[in-house]
Amino acid sequence: xxxxxxxxxxxxxxECKTSRARAGIMKLPHYEVKTPVFMPxxxxxxxxxxxxxxxxxxxCEIILGNTYHLxxxxxxxxxxxxxxxxxxxxxxxxLLTDSGxxxxxxxxxxxxxxxxxxxxxxxxxxxxIMLTPEKSIEIQNCIGADIIxxxxxxxQTTFQxxxxxxxxxxxxSRWLDRCLKAHKRPSEQSIFPIVQxxxxxxxxEKSARDHMSKDVNGFAIGGLSGGEAKDEFWPMVxxxxxxxxxxxxxxxxxxxxxxxxxxxVALGVDMFDCVYPTRTARFxxxxxxxxxxxxxxxxxxxxxxxxxxxxxxxTCRNYTRAYLHAIVTVETVACHLISVHNxxxxxxxxxxxxDNIERGTFPQFVNKFVNELYSNGDFPxxxxxxLSSVGISIVKK
Amino acid sequence: MRFAVKQxxxxxxxxxxxxxxxxxxNTVIETPAAALFTQGGSVVHLTAEVLCKxxxxxxxxxxxxxxxxxxxxxxxxxxxxxxxxxxxxxxxACATLHGNNELTPPGxxxxxxxxxxxxxGKKMITADRYMDFMEVFKPDILLAIADGRSxxxxxxKRNQKAVERTCSFLDxxxxxxxxxxxxxxxxxxxxxxxxxxxxxxxxxxxxILKHGEHLSGIAxxxxxxxxxxxxxxxxxxxxxxxRTVGKVIPNDMVHFVEGCWNPEIIMTAIQHGWxxxxxxxxxxxxxxxxxxxxxxxxxTNKDDMCILDxxxxxxxxxxxxxxxxxxxxxxxxHTRAYIRxxxxxxxxxxxxLLSIHNLHHFDQMFVHARNHIATKTFEVxxxxxxxxxxLYVKNLxxxxxxxxxxxxxxxxxxxKKKICVSNGDVPKVVTGCG
Ligand SMILES: [Zn+2]
Ligand SMILES: [Zn+2]
Numbered sequence: 001x002x003x004x005x006x007x008x009x010x011x012x013x014x015e016c017k018t019s020r021a022r023a024g025i026m027k028l029p030h031y032e033v034k035t036p037v038f039m040p041x042x043x044x045x046x047x048x049x050x051x052x053x054x055x056x057x058x059x060c061e062i063i064l065g066n067t068y069h070l071x072x073x074x075x076x077x078x079x080x081x082x083x084x085x086x087x088x089x090x091x092x093x094x095l096l097t098d099s100g101x102x103x104x105x106x107x108x109x110x111x112x113x114x115x116x117x118x119x120x121x122x123x124x125x126x127x128x129i130m131l132t133p134e135k136s137i138e139i140q141n142c143i144g145a146d147i148i149x150x151x152x153x154x155x156q157t158t159f160q161x162x163x164x165x166x167x168x169x170x171x172x173s174r175w176l177d178r179c180l181k182a183h184k185r186p187s188e189q190s191i192f193p194i195v196q197x198x199x200x201x202x203x204x205e206k207s208a209r210d211h212m213s214k215d216v217n218g219f220a221i222g223g224l225s226g227g228e229a230k231d232e233f234w235p236m237v238x239x240x241x242x243x244x245x246x247x248x249x250x251x252x253x254x255x256x257x258x259x260x261x262x263x264x265v266a267l268g269v270d271m272f273d274c275v276y277p278t279r280t281a282r283f284x285x286x287x288x289x290x291x292x293x294x295x296x297x298x299x300x301x302x303x304x305x306x307x308x309x310x311x312x313x314x315t316c317r318n319y320t321r322a323y324l325h326a327i328v329t330v331e332t333v334a335c336h337l338i339s340v341h342n343x344x345x346x347x348x349x350x351x352x353x354x355d356n357i358e359r360g361t362f363p364q365f366v367n368k369f370v371n372e373l374y375s376n377g378d379f380p381x382x383x384x385x386x387l388s389s390v391g392i393s394i395v396k397k
Numbered sequence: 398m399r400f401a402v403k404q405x406x407x408x409x410x411x412x413x414x415x416x417x418x419x420x421x422x423n424t425v426i427e428t429p430a431a432a433l434f435t436q437g438g439s440v441v442h443l444t445a446e447v448l449c450k451x452x453x454x455x456x457x458x459x460x461x462x463x464x465x466x467x468x469x470x471x472x473x474x475x476x477x478x479x480x481x482x483x484x485x486x487x488x489x490a491c492a493t494l495h496g497n498n499e500l501t502p503p504g505x506x507x508x509x510x511x512x513x514x515x516x517x518g519k520k521m522i523t524a525d526r527y528m529d530f531m532e533v534f535k536p537d538i539l540l541a542i543a544d545g546r547s548x549x550x551x552x553x554k555r556n557q558k559a560v561e562r563t564c565s566f567l568d569x570x571x572x573x574x575x576x577x578x579x580x581x582x583x584x585x586x587x588x589x590x591x592x593x594x595x596x597x598x599x600x601x602x603x604x605i606l607k608h609g610e611h612l613s614g615i616a617x618x619x620x621x622x623x624x625x626x627x628x629x630x631x632x633x634x635x636x637x638x639x640r641t642v643g644k645v646i647p648n649d650m651v652h653f654v655e656g657c658w659n660p661e662i663i664m665t666a667i668q669h670g671w672x673x674x675x676x677x678x679x680x681x682x683x684x685x686x687x688x689x690x691x692x693x694x695x696x697t698n699k700d701d702m703c704i705l706d707x708x709x710x711x712x713x714x715x716x717x718x719x720x721x722x723x724x725x726x727x728x729x730x731h732t733r734a735y736i737r738x739x740x741x742x743x744x745x746x747x748x749x750l751l752s753i754h755n756l757h758h759f760d761q762m763f764v765h766a767r768n769h770i771a772t773k774t775f776e777v778x779x780x781x782x783x784x785x786x787x788l789y790v791k792n793l794x795x796x797x798x799x800x801x802x803x804x805x806x807x808x809x810x811x812x813k814k815k816i817c818v819s820n821g822d823v824p825k826v827v828t829g830c831g
Contacts, residue, residue: 049746051750304475
């Protein structure tokens with residue numbers, strides 16, 4: 001089972017017999033990526049002070065770049081002459097870029113969205129710029145990522161006005177056509193359409209069905225993880241994965257918390273991205289199975305354990321919590337060290353998920369994971385409900 | 398620790414060996430050499446994992462208490478010394494009071510108390526308190542506490558005070574050192590101060606040598622207080638100090654020089670028998686977005702500048718390495734254009750890549766110096782390096798003149814800043830992480 005194209009071929013290698021979880025291989029021009037996969041975000045062509053070889057060492061197979069930022073700096077002229085972002089940043093594995101639309105709407109209050117595109121004032125020189133679907137693809141063609149995103153009409157997830165949400169959903173489908181038409185490198189880069197519709201079942205269903213009819217190699221699920229309640233979040237993920245083709249990869253945008261990853265894999269998602277693991281490292285937060293450690297806290301001052309006994313990352317092998325406590329938020333090295341651990345944590349979690357899917361023990365793994373995280377047995381209803389919707393019942397240990 | 402001179406060159410320059418480190422018995426540090434400057438115990442900008450990609454051998458670490466005092470409680474709990482605690486167990490820690498890249502307010506001494514300027518503010522400490530710190534830091538090499546942050550422009554009174562204070566500190570340090578179990582594996586270094594006044598300086602040296610049997614070496618301070626002005630000393634004047642002071646220190650003591658000195662001055666110090674430098678210079682370049690690019694090949698004279706400012710727009714489309722043929726990881730894998738982009742976007746990787754190159758290249762400057770001492774060609778090498786540095790400074794000054802003609806106040810200010818930085822301005826203190 002799977003799909004084939006020069007730019008992307010996807011093979012599902014194992015499926016969970018209970019839930020919708022699956023493990024696969026996504027062959028991209030620059031790398032073969034094992035799914036389900038977490039993609040760390042390297043906004044401006046770099047990952048929080050880490051060298052490309054450190055990311056390889058951490059088993060990162062695909063990372064994200066932000067089109068909006070890269071289009072401004074270094075700019076397409078530099079990227080073009082450098083031969084694309086891979087060469088510019090010396091990263092030989094796979095890359096994915098977003099469309100730039102989300103950044104614009106979330107960063108810039110002055111953005112105005114019309115049928116033509118997103119109009120905004122450049123924060124660099126205050127000039128007026130129009131980002132059209134064609135322009136977004138032109139920039140992304142220049143950056144040269146293995147997977148690129150369509151420009152979508154972004155509405156805040158918690159937005160309530162039905163007419164506006166409907167307009168945005170339909171416009172996203174129209175913009176997809178324009179993106180596909182403008183795409184100059186279809187044999188090297190795959191455009192993923194973005195399923196929109198926010199929290200409206202009908203609109204989301206329509207959006208997914210529209211995209212399904214297009215010649216694309218994979219799908220993104222957008223418009224979620226924007227502050228909505230978890231009870232509203234998971235049914236939309238489930239609805240989307242239920243409609244989308246099983247033979248093509250599904251990418252849930254902006255999700256990266258460990259518990260969310262576990263649940264959404266069970267719901268049938270293959271790819272994730274999130275700035276959280278690296279962003280939180282800056283503030284001294286290290287990820288562990290039961291949540292996170294805030295290494296700034298006084299209690300770690302003389303704690304000679306590594307962040308996580310079970311972690312084999314270079315930070316946990318060489319450094320104690322006490323040392324990290326002493327330099328956290330003061331020295332850049334602390335930020336690098338915690339970023340390394342946090343990325344290692346995400347990668348190890350995904351590896352464990354894949355191993356369990358392959359071994360046929362995914363439901364047991366989910367049970368163990370949830371029980372460890374909520375050791376008091378107080379499981380949030382959304383977790384119970386989402387998992388039981390795909391046949392996994394959580395048993396209190 | 399033991400120090401032995403292996404070979405002397407035609408002038409006063411010499412190749413030496415530092416060996417006998419109890420914590421890493423197989424380690425040999427060849428001198429002349431520079432230590433790696435640390436903050437909070439870590440080599441600035443580089444994790445242990447990345448440092449391994451720059452140096453495969455153990456290195457000297459320069460550990461100022463001013464930026465690492467906050468490690469004390471953790472160190473006490475761990476009990477194995479600062480290098481191990483900071484994830485660098487095979488490296489050799491040299492502890493001292495202040496880093497020479499810090500700007501600190503002058504004065505603030507009170508009786509037998511010295512101000513320790515940390516990121517958390519001023520802490521007044523005595524020689525005893527300093528030695529308490531050292532007993533938990535357990536460095537391999539320990540510079541005695543001293544009042545060494547004076548300049549050559551300071552008058553008799555300031556120098557007199559500095560020497561008086563430092564001598565009494567040293568008496569206390571030696572007393573504590575002799576009695577300390579924790580410091581049994583540590584070597585003590587006396588610190589020369591009062592350098593701005595010849596008689597006072599020699600008085601200080603005389604006093605240090607009285608404790609000679611307990612000391613493994615001598616460090617030269619009292620020339621710079623970290624300010625830009627204090628580093629603006631004619632080479633000739635420094636040479637006179639390196640020569641006269643160097644002459645009266647016994648040969649079997651390792652000679653340390655503190656201060657953010659440029660390559661020309663370092664070469665001069667080496668020529669007069671100085672062995673170890675504190676490593677602030679490459680850090681200063683890195684923090685300013687600059688890369689050292691000396692030509693070590695004596696058979697070619699290149700007009701290329703020996704320091705590149707990678708903030709410069711001219712590198713926007715320059716897809717070459719910082720320095721052709723450089724063996725460092727940065728030059729093998731990354732371009733000037735990429736580093737410029739990282740600097741422009743204030744990404745932390747710029748400091749990492751520049752540190753990798755600058756530390757490697759700065760170290761290469763010492764490797765070549767040792768080779769030339771061995772082959773008795775150090776004088777030629779020294780002139781070759783000095784020439785490149787002078788050419789660079791002259792070029793910057795010309796830039797400044799031509800900018801003046803074009804009349805842009807902002808440009809002039811910027812170029813002036815560049816010159817300051819290149820001559821030894823204080824790097825920006827890193828706070829937070831990006
Ligand atoms: Zn770890
Ligand atoms: Zn290099």
